[in-house]
Amino acid sequence: MMTLYSGTTDPYSHRCRIVLYEKGMDFEVIDVDPANKPEDMIEISPDNRLPVLVERDLRLDIANIINEYIDERFPHPQLMPPDPVMRARARLFLHNFEEQLFSHIPDIENATSKIEQARAAIRDGLTLIAPIFLRQQFMLGDEFSMVDVAITPLLWRLNHYGIELPKQAAPLLKYAERIFSRPAYIDAMTPSERAMRK
Numbered sequence: 001m002m003t004l005y006s007g008t009t010d011p012y013s014h015r016c017r018i019v020l021y022e023k024g025m026d027f028e029v030i031d032v033d034p035a036n037k038p039e040d041m042i043e044i045s046p047d048n049r050l051p052v053l054v055e056r057d058l059r060l061d062i063a064n065i066i067n068e069y070i071d072e073r074f075p076h077p078q079l080m081p082p083d084p085v086m087r088a089r090a091r092l093f094l095h096n097f098e099e100q101l102f103s104h105i106p107d108i109e110n111a112t113s114k115i116e117q118a119r120a121a122i123r124d125g126l127t128l129i130a131p132i133f134l135r136q137q138f139m140l141g142d143e144f145s146m147v148d149v150a151i152t153p154l155l156w157r158l159n160h161y162g163i164e165l166p167k168q169a170a171p172l173l174k175y176a177e178r179i180f181s182r183p184a185y186i187d188a189m190t191p192s193e194r195a196m197r198k
Contacts, residue, residue: 005052011153012063013051021184133171160196
């Protein structure tokens with residue numbers, strides 16, 4: 001059985017939980033409070049980072065790598081596109097999300113002097129991708145994919161992070177509400193994450 005050590009409010013851990021629930025497989029999630037990590041976390045993750053997937057002798061601790069591993073190990077439903085061109089596009093989206101959006105989250109969570117710049121960068125980056133949803137239902141077209149898994153934990157946290165999107169981003173917000181209503185998305189949330197939108 002796979003075991004996921006998962007941060008209770010961590011957006012990267014949220015991604016991995018979504019994939020596990022979408023797959024409908026046997027797994028165990030161990031919730032870890034990032035402010036009060038258990039002593040044995042250093043053995044599980046020498047880098048002291050979450051999430052961490054443990055399966056027999058395998059330990060993985062980067063969300064996108066964890067999710068691709070799960071997708072290849074349990075291919076139904078497939079979340080990475082089967083076509084090499086579309087798979088490359090998906091990986092490019094995932095890379096760009098990390099570089100242009102998620103890289104700003106630490107400034108917001110730690111309330112650094114760059115917090116307003118970080119909020120603006122995320123707001124502007126999300127507004128740029130909003131027109132995609134005037135033409136299609138999901139990030140890559142008509143099928144839910146790993147790209148949708150990656151972006152929606154950020155969309156869930158917009159209010160929590162103090163980010164207000166402009167009117168032009170309305171198609172993105174409608175898309176987000178569709179994803180939030182998926183049973184696997186709902187099941188994947190911790191109580192702390194559910195409270196972020198109250």
